[in-house]
Amino acid sequence: MSYPFDLDGETVWDAxxxxxQMYISLACSAAERLELRTGLMPNDQGGCxxxxxxxxxxxxxxxxxxSSTRNPVLHGMIRGLLIASxxxxxxAGASIALKPEHEDAFWEEKVDFGRAMG
Incomplete structure (x- = not known):
């Protein structure tokens, strides 16, 4: 059983x-804390x-x-969700700008996660 993430009718991640479910739960909790919308809406096909x-x-x-904290515990809690996001x-065909010190640090994890995320 899968949980597809679709953009304009095309699946960009078939989790x-x-x-x-875990990704959505973590994203919703983080979005609430950040006072932002996730931009992920459950659909009738059992995904988002x-x-x-x-x-x-x-x-x-x-x-x-x-980026705004040096707290290693907060970094650890955010990092997995951030890399997957x-x-x-x-x-989905978009990106955000990363600070140079994070580009290299995230690269290897993005490669590992990317393989698993298809």
């Missing part, structure tokens, strides 16, 4: 059911539709939160 401008704003807000955003 496993539990992975997709992506509203790209809102999702891009969410990912940027998540990254800004990550950056990849989903790229698979």
């Amino acid at each position: 496993g059911y539990h992975t997709g 539709d992506i509203e790209l401008p809102a999702f891009q704003a969410f990912v940027e807000g998540l990254y800004d939160s990550y 950056l990849i989903l955003l790229e698979q």
Whole structure:
């Protein structure tokens, strides 16, 4: 069973059911804390539709939160969600600007996550 993330009727990430549910739960909690919308809307097919401008704003807000602190615990809690969100955003055909010190640090994780996210 899968949990597809669709953009304009095309699946950009066909997550496993539990992975997709966990991602949505984490994203919704982070969005509430950041006072942003996720841009991810449940659909009738058992997955989510992506509203790209809102999702891009969410990912940027998540990254800004990550970048604005040096707290290693907060970094650890945000990092997995952020990496998955950056990849989903790229698979949807968009991106956000990363600070140079994060581009290299995130690259390897994005490659690993990207393989698993198809």
